[in-house]
Amino acid sequence: MAVKVGLDVGGSTTKIVGMVDGKIIYKTVVKAADPVTSAFGALGKLINDNSLDISQIEKINITGVGASFSGSPMLGIETVHITEFLATGLGGLYLSGLDHAVVVSMGTGTAYLDASYENVRHIIGSGVGGGTVLGLCNSIIGIDDPGKLTEIASNGNIELVDLTIGDITKAEIPGLPMNVTASNFGKCADDLTREDKTIGVFNLVYQSIGTMAVLSSRNVGIKDIVFTGQLTTMKQCKEALSQFPMLYNVNFIVPEDAEYATAIGACLVQE
Numbered sequence: 001m002a003v004k005v006g007l008d009v010g011g012s013t014t015k016i017v018g019m020v021d022g023k024i025i026y027k028t029v030v031k032a033a034d035p036v037t038s039a040f041g042a043l044g045k046l047i048n049d050n051s052l053d054i055s056q057i058e059k060i061n062i063t064g065v066g067a068s069f070s071g072s073p074m075l076g077i078e079t080v081h082i083t084e085f086l087a088t089g090l091g092g093l094y095l096s097g098l099d100h101a102v103v104v105s106m107g108t109g110t111a112y113l114d115a116s117y118e119n120v121r122h123i124i125g126s127g128v129g130g131g132t133v134l135g136l137c138n139s140i141i142g143i144d145d146p147g148k149l150t151e152i153a154s155n156g157n158i159e160l161v162d163l164t165i166g167d168i169t170k171a172e173i174p175g176l177p178m179n180v181t182a183s184n185f186g187k188c189a190d191d192l193t194r195e196d197k198t199i200g201v202f203n204l205v206y207q208s209i210g211t212m213a214v215l216s217s218r219n220v221g222i223k224d225i226v227f228t229g230q231l232t233t234m235k236q237c238k239e240a241l242s243q244f245p246m247l248y249n250v251n252f253i254v255p256e257d258a259e260y261a262t263a264i265g266a267c268l269v270q271e
Contacts, residue, residue: 002058005046005077006267008087008260009039009066016042017263018050026050027260035066043074061266063087082266085122089115091265092226095255102217105262106130106229110209112216115226123216128208130231136201141194149198150234156199163187180243181207199236206231206240214248226253228261 001020008015012034018026026046032038039062047054060074063082073079085105092103093115102123105111108131112123130146138144143152163186166178184204192200213225231237232254245252257264 001052001056003046003050003052003056004058004267005043005060006087006263006265007039007042007060007062007064007067008084008263008266009035009062009064009069011035011066012038014038014042014064014066015260015263016046017260017267018046019264019267022268024257024264027257027263029259036069039066039070040074061087061269063262063266080269082269084262085111085113086120086269087265088228088262089113089120089265090117090268091261091263092228092255092258093117094264094268095228095257095261096224096226096253098224098226098253100222101224101226101253102213102220102222103261104209104213104216104225104227104229106209106227106231110212110229112212114216114220114222123219124212126209126212128205128212130229133201133205133231136204137198140197140201146230146234150202150236152195153198153202153236154195156193156195156197158196158199158203159187160192160196161185161188161200162203175247177243180247184208202234202236203240206237210241210244210252213252214244214250217250223249224251224253226255226258228255228258230259232258 004019006017013031015029030038030042057077060079061082063084088105089103100116103113103115109129110126114121134144137149162181163183165180165182
């Protein structure tokens, strides 16, 4: 069995995917104090959990902001650096089953890619992403733990935070339902709970990302939009993005294992 490994290395977290003949046999996330420790820890976990010999690993394709540490073969295995945009685009296509799509990478910020198996092109980027959620929530309620925040937000009431079309007019506007957001935090009052404030932050970030995704799709003339990255794992993701397909005639896809898209795409690159 010849295993191809994809590593998506962040500052302290590494996502690893093992593939055999184009099929995923293993995936996990390893956190550590630094990228070197997390990357080697992930590789060791893959080998241990699958009872592999090092000789069974054909190649390691590595990408991500923390991948620069690796200037030589890891554990003596051929190690190739892959451009992160290319890896993310290919991973988004693989998970969605599409041949051509706008792939949105929701990380600390957000990147928008025009992706096909022939070419992956960066359309535009935005500073609004997971870092925005954590930073704003830390400033507003003093918490920046993603797991805690998503649970807190689950008990918030967005109707007390965002101003909707129905709040500012009783006249019907063609193509805009009354419950569509007119202004994020536009109804914000002094007595909002921390739950309300947190769901407001999530809605602000996801709707900003969704709007940019629609604009990117119009820019390249593609209606299929695939969302990837760690922000896809939060409960609020699909709900916050749910209105966009109806409003703008696009196809929003949040595939299973979307947080592993970059590691998967790294595996798929032939170099």
